[in-house]
Amino acid sequence: MQASTSTLPDAGTGRQILLSHFDDLDQQHLSSNLGMWFFLVSEVMFFSGLIGAYAVYRALSPVAFERASGHMDLWVGFFNTLVLLTSSLTMALAVRCSQIGDNRGIVRYLIATAVLGTVFLGVKGFEWKQEIDHHLLPGPHFVVPAEDAEALRAVSVGTDGQFDPVKYARNLGHFQMMFVLYFFMTGVHAFHMIVGVAAVLIFAVLAQIRWFSGYGTTQIEVLGLYWHFVDVVWVFLYPLLYLIG
């Protein structure tokens, strides 16, 4: 129907450009939406693999996981969860503004979302710094704190009720494994956040210069789907990593 370039007169107006390979605007919208959903399904599988590994190791050494989780500050995690849920609200409101054609609202809420996302990342970086300073980053410098080693020694008993050195070694290993999973899960989550913040900022600029046709309803909604998904991942990571035991 129309060519797909933003230099057409329709760009920057309320009228959305229909790309030539779609029948109508609703089909175009549904296709974009569905494309993002397919990607998100693959993302669900990606994070589920990690959660599966977490489930197996935690079931093998529950006490090691509880002791390791004790080193994470649940109130810092609480604050970050609150920040992320709030960013989802501002993202949802940005999508709503694009639906009702409030361009200033889009820019305002997208910037609010990016700021909240950046706050989350800053707090997360501060947490990582603390843990690395306490030798809790897996690798050659990892040290199991003495009181945790003591607690794990106490639960490493064989079926005969005697101390079992093999079990003890496994518990120490799984204590470190909890931190491997912690750094990997929060790391890939933070990577998704960085990508999200960058995309949100780019979209804020594009909305500001009125680059989108139809106020970018489809594009901003699809970006919103990604942002909310990253939020959903954190909703599961928070209790699994911070709230054990």
Added chain:
Amino acid sequence: MQHHHQSSQLHQSAEAHEQSHHVIAVKTYLMIYLALMLLLALTVGAYFLDMGSHQINLAVAMTIAVVKAVLIVLFFMHVYYSAPLTWITAVGSLLWVGLLLAFLLADYFSRGWLDILGK
């Protein structure tokens, strides 16, 4: 109103149009946000509550997380108002996760059941 003008022009079905352009009230978003905040407080509260066993604590924490996720998916991600195909895709992800976790855990936790040599 511009959208309605377009839809009549392009002969789109009213249903398809509603699915791609449903505008949720700000009040609804705020209610969902409030519910998410309450559930967050509930998760932390449940952590401090001794419920007898860690399994029960885990089950409660995961139940709250699932409720939060469902609220986000249905309202913030608009799935509640979306086309059936979006529903199938979203729910389909649960099917894959279910298969992944069920077979993974079934493998790991049944290994010790039989005393098979060289296992």
